[in-house]
Amino acid sequence: MADGNNNNNNAQAQQPLPPLLQIQDIDDWLRFNGLRAADDVGPAECGSFLSDLNRSEAHAKHEAQDEYQQQVHADIFKEALKAEEQQQSMKRKLLEAWKGEILEIDVGATTKPFRVSLAALAQVCDTVFTMASSRRYMGNANNEESPVLLSLTDYSADSVKHFLDLAFDNLSMEQMQDQFVVDCCHIAHYLQCHKVLEATNEVLLRHVDSDNCLSLCQMADSLGLTDLFEKSLFHMLKALDDLESQEAYGDFS
Structure with a gap:
């Protein structure tokens, strides 16, 4: 009887082991338990990993962030626009104050200086406007009564006059003469x-060829004219390719 009782006790003590659960990797866990964008979730899948409450909270958070971002952008552009408007207002006031003032352009000792309206040239030339508006820093007590002086002695008087005619619309851009294009640029x-500058650049772009591509490439590089530089450089490389294809090139290589 004792042996029978011991066997029964051993059978009762041996309980079956619980089934082994498979451990999910991180990708599977995120797929079934993580949050996904609303666009990536079908209607039938929503309840399996995201409750309606969480969806509402996520949507509200997204809208709040989007509204905040739009507000930041609006504030930035508003400040930039306000600064630009203030700058334009100041420019208009200065141009109005300069009406009647004369700008003298020195083109060399052998030619009488050109005398033009300071306000008119400053309106179309940023450098002239900056120079005129900075006169109070030059240390000359009579600077407001003296004419503004501008030296363009590196260019011929005819080139300077042609530029002024274009700037003041006395000549249309279509009337620009070829011999003055480079100097005017x-x-x-x-x-x-x-x-x-834009008009002369367009003219030069139309006239790039194998004969002038080197000089135009150097000019465009010094003036920062990207389109002209790229086109003239292309013509230079093409000219080199054409030269290498000639039979005579082999005699010098």
């Missing part, structure tokens, strides 16, 4: 007259 870059 340099003057426009120096004085930051954007309309003449």
Whole structure:
């Protein structure tokens, strides 16, 4: 009887082991338990990993962040626009105050200086505007009564006159003469007259060829004219390729 009781006790003591549970890797866990974007979730899957409450909270948080971002952008652009408007207002006041003042342009000892309206040229040339608005820092007590002086002695008088005619719309850009295009481009870059600079750049772009590509490439590089630099450089490389393809090139290589 004792042996029978011991066997029964051993059978009762041996309980079956619980089933082994498979350990999920991080990708599986995130797939079934993590939060996903609403666009990636089908209607049937929503309840399996994201409750309606969590979805509402996530949506509200997204809207709040989007609204905050839009507000920040609006504030930034508003400040930039306000600063630009203040700058333009100051420029208009200065141009109005300069009406009647004369700008003298020195083109060399052999030619009489050109006398033009300071306000008119400052309106189309940023460099002239900056120079005129900085006169009070030059240390001359009579600077407001003396004419503003500008030296363009590196260019011929005819080139300077042609530039002024273009800047003041006395000539249309279509009436620009070929012999003055390069000088007018340099003057426009120096004085930051954007309309003449863009017009001369367009003319030069149309006339790039194998004969002038080197000089135009150097000019475009010094003036920062990207389109002209790229086109003239392309013509230079093409000219080299054409030269290498000639039979005579082998005699010098």
